[in-house]
Amino acid sequence: MAEEIRILLAHADQIDPAQAEDYIKVGGYKGLEKARGMTSKDLIEEVKKSGLRGRGGAGFNAGMKWSFVPPAEVKYVVCNLDEGEPGTYKDRIICEKNAQALIEGMAICGVAINAQQGYIYCRGEYPFVVDLLRKAIQSAKDVGALGDFDIEVRMGAGAYVCGEETALIESIEGHRGEPRFKPPFPGVAGLWGVPTVVNNVETFACLPYILTNGADCFASIGAPKYPGTKVLTLTGDVNNPTYFEVPTNYILSDVVYKLGGGVKNGRKFKAVQVGGTSGAFIPEQNLNTPIDFDSMSAIGAALGSGAVLVMDETRDIVDIVTRISKFFEHESCGKCNPCREGTFRCREIMEKINSGRATEADIDNLLLLARVMKRAALCGLGQAAPVPITSTIEHFGHEYRRKLLQYA
Amino acid sequence: MIKLTIDGKEIEVARGTMLLDACRQAGADIPTLCYDPDLRLAGSCRMCVVDVKGRPALVASCVAPAENGMVVQTESDDVVESRKIILELLAARHKFECPTCEKDGECKLQDYMYRYGVKESRYDGEGPHFGMEDPNPFIERDYDKCIMCTRCVRACDGITGAQAINVKDRGHHAKIAAPFDGKLADSTCVFCGQCIMVCPVGALSSKVAAGQGKPAQNKKVLTTCTYCGTGCTLELNVNNDRVVGVTSNRDENWSPVNKGALCVKGRFGWDFIHSPDRLTTPMIRENGGLRPASWDEALDFAAGKIKEIKEKYGPDSLAMFSSARVTNEENYLAQKLMRAVIGTNNVDHCARL
Amino acid sequence: MANYQDIIASCKDKKGGIIEAYHALQREFNYIPREAVAEAARVFGVSEAQAYGVATFYSYLSVEKRGKYIVRMCESAPCHVAGADKVLKAMEDYLGIKVGETTADGKFTLELTECVGQCQATPVITVNSQPVFNVSSEKIPEILSAYK
Amino acid sequence: MTNAIGELEKDATAIFLIGTNTTENHPVIGYKIRKNVRENGAKLIVADPREIELAKMADVYMQFRPGTDVALLNGMMNVIINEGLLDKEFVETRTEAYEAFAQVVEKYTPEYVSPITGVAAEDIRKAARIYAEAERASICYAMGLTQHSTGTDNVKSCCNLALLTGNLGKPGTGVNPLRGQNNVQGACDMGALPVVFTAYQGVGIEANREKFEKAWGVKLSGQNGLTLTAAINKAHHGELKALLVLGENPMVSDPDLDHVEDALDNLEFLMVQDIFLTETAQRADVVFPGVTFAEKEGTFTNTERRVQRVRKAISNRGDARQDYEILCELSTRLGYPMSYSSPEEIFEEIRTLTPSYAGITYQRLEGKGLHWPCPTEDHPGTPILHKEKFNRGLGLFHAIEFREAAELPDAEYPLILSTGRSLFHYHTGTMTRRAVALDLHQPENEIQVNPATAAKLGIIDGEMARVVTRRGNIELKARLTDIVKENVIFTFFHFSEAAANVLTNASVLDPVAGIPEYKVSAARLEKIS
Structure with a gap:
């Protein structure tokens, strides 16, 4: 099997995403209508049953997450459109092709948890997406599709850490985007201290399909434990660097060779980094893994953002990881010690290795630091920052050692 | 009440108790840098991490509620390793000038490095890199000693309410700053020195007390402030029979008002005590000027005058x-002197002024 | 040119909207003037220290004066492997400035950015947040000369 | 204070500040108020002629004309009565003389009061509603309210407001004077007042005299003594011949310094006991060196009536002596031997004569101190007064008409001058001007002027300008600030070299309290060319 299945992008380039009418013509807002006819409990049950898991980092069952929201006078639905993982642009694509599905999905969530206000937090790198979404929301309101649900778009300003849900909330509140400690989780005390559901674009955009076609239908697509589709973005040394929507039981090697058309310039494959910059580097021997959450976890990787960065045989892994370590140094918010100091020292040591000034002890130091960051950092950024380092030392250790002083 | 096991000891705490308090209740000595019971929680220094059975990562005990059935180890190998590395990371950015540091001996970084045997940092790259001079006469700010616990920021906001400082920039460049990274005098700072009070290291210290002990x-003597009517409790720091500084006691049982x-x-207005202008001997007016006199002479002179006037004009004069x-x-x-000895009710004070 | 008070006032009804106000200010001035930080603090009911802390947290916000065109080179891994270094060098040569600097005529400021989410067409630069795709060192003079 | 400081941080749901620049003059209390507003959403009403720091976070800020406190307060009470926001039950069960009071207040509608005070009628209404509708509302004031020729009326009006709304006797309520000096409360409690012994036991009451006569073993005068301001005037007239000054500095702190100087020069004998050679000590016939708080054992009583320990940290400087020892020596030489082995022994004597302190011992003061009244050794102290009943039984309403300040602006002196304190200095500056950092930070006095006023006179920021009143003139650095309105100027009184009290009025005092009108002097500002 090497076919795309398009749920989210089914009408890509056939409708104007800013126009609610266009979307309605192809069956849009039916899911919301159906949701409105259900009790909150049944609606959440339906979403649970679909098996939809958050398309962000944690892969938590969406319906389950909603069911934890306690009663409160004011609640919020927040969409995380801060996809900051380098190599990732699938949320942009979903918006550009099907913004109304996101809007409908958020409104469905609003019905489920009884919230009247939604926020979309869009990364500052996408001002045109902000414009598009604002138009799309206005259009949806104009045709009366949203009822009493309203959505405001807020723009980030260049901070990868704001992809972390609590940092994102801080940023919407107008603060420095520093993550909060959990608990309390946003579901209990989120935006302005009230219960808040935060999901990402892809998660929300699946909801209209689930409601319209039924939970069972969605649950039957892809991997049973992580059903549905996944939008992937291919970058790096592949012939076909573009986006695809595939079922979640799709095999990684098919992504590279079938959809990606194989390695560019007839070169040999060396590695693929999946899930963006915080993802693990996967060597050839693990390419036969399906992309679903659990299968990837089993090989120490994560599908995460769906970014797939392919590297050919000529690529200098240590150089790339050095560059990645710079990214994390730049993006650490600076709140907690392990991350603020750790990402800084990781970059220092990586540069030392990359420039041939390091010894074996530096690699040990790096692994020790990675272990502490992973265990002790406050949020996902600091915990995941060392993953590219540890996964490449594991699978491509020889490339590090080649650069050490004694071998230089 | 909930039950949990800490270092093999089963204890009972009220629901809502933080894990840090539970651990302390169980007798575990948990190190903390950013934690301050009077301030908004930060959970950022990660020194208080503990091992909770079944959790993939370590848990920062200051911000984690204790849960029923938790099994906690406060000094597991993982915990100790993490604390040591965190200390090494902080040590790598901290300017060590302990011999001349005002906080020497009362510095948490020092204490914990000693406790965990961290003699030096393995991170030999870039060192302290901020520096700072602030021309105000009260507060010394040396961000090359700052460990970014943000207690000063939280105290400035939560205790004083001045909100004069905050974190600027991010990541390793993050630094505590007044607006536009300017001088405290140009900010809303009121120089209360609460930031010095909560700073766990020597990044903030008193310029008035510098170098004196x-x-x-220093011996600390608890007393009541000599200025306004609020009645704040403060600690006079005494060294060699001199007041060399003022600190404060944060225990409500000893410092009930403040x-x-x-x-x-x-906090900074105590040095008049040792002003060279202090009067140290009685004086008597003579030929239009005041000259030193012995106590007996001065007292006799005063008593004589008082008697004379009282006899001549009556007590109400x-x-x-x-x-x-x-x-x-x-x-x-x-007032007893005036009423009982001189015989008048002509006694008042500046209550009206 | 709109004044900063009006720009900030236009965002005042957005709860916590200080970042939105900063964006609006940057659309007008390309940076956030000092007085505007103070005014934003007042309007959004936060301290100046906090308003300044927010303005310096986000890499797209600047409290330093910048040029009319802010040119950013993406240096994230996909662009890095696609040759971002060479493109950056070409831009520095063409503009005669280093990263973080502004040309003497006040026209261009050169900055680095992390991924801008256009990885289908690496390497990518942006000029005032508009992405330019598939750039190469050779194309730089032509691309930048279009901005007057 | 009727209530405790801590209640301002958590119990009060509304706080009404009038004539107190709390964050500068009682900073730590200011922190607590700010915290309550920010974190608990307590409502804040600020009435002050200057737009002080707390005004910025107030729900209502009333920038009223100096000296119109009674009008403003009557206006608020008029609203409360007319809108039925009064606590009827409290008024009926715990107060008296309401009718006469209400009759007077009737004419003080917001519209009537607005032109007098310069405050918009709507703001007066809003303030009245916030205060009256709050579950627990506290009034705090300081010298801004009291230093007027109508100071007593102003305070009574605050009491009326609290009585009217039942805001007394509960946590977070009360009428709370924030007293300016560390032991001003204690000095009053100890009878350093011309009409009372300790604990406000009147000297005119025979039983009181008998009690003290028995304890002290001498016959006592029942004639009320002279207040400080009256004493200066008597000295000026030559009727007062000798003045003993203990740690006071009238040559900076008292109104109309030229007048004070003449008065002191007129004395046959001036004795000063102090830690520095103050402006007053410089004129003395004999000077005794006392010691600072750091060298003393004893007790201070703070503004919330909490008696706290003062502990000796260092030995006497030079040949200086403990102030109590100096008093004892003097007494002994005057033929009344006094000797106490320690301040504690004096305190033990105080207890026996002072019902409100009777239950307090040094031992009990370790730790948190005790709020008086504390009549017995097992009494926990009284943080909140008037819980069940008032001292006199029922709370007494006072019917108070508004009276203008004694000295109003005219063509020659068109501005209103107010004086007050700075955060960085204390009283006559005796200590703070010698605290190096404080004096470095604020080395000189200033006159705060509205930019519009300054512009009319051609005065620029930072320039020296002359302030003139009927008493005299001084030159001060102009600080242009819009925290004062166009008709008001303000200066500090801490600086002897630019002493504000050269300007102030000693001729008119509050008839009851004898307090000078520091907050209202007619003045003129001149450019120095």
């Missing part, structure tokens, strides 16, 4: 201004 050498908080006068700045006991004696 290290914490361990709980450690002071204002600029209370004398009056006394007692003082709102002396003690109750002294005020009592002052």
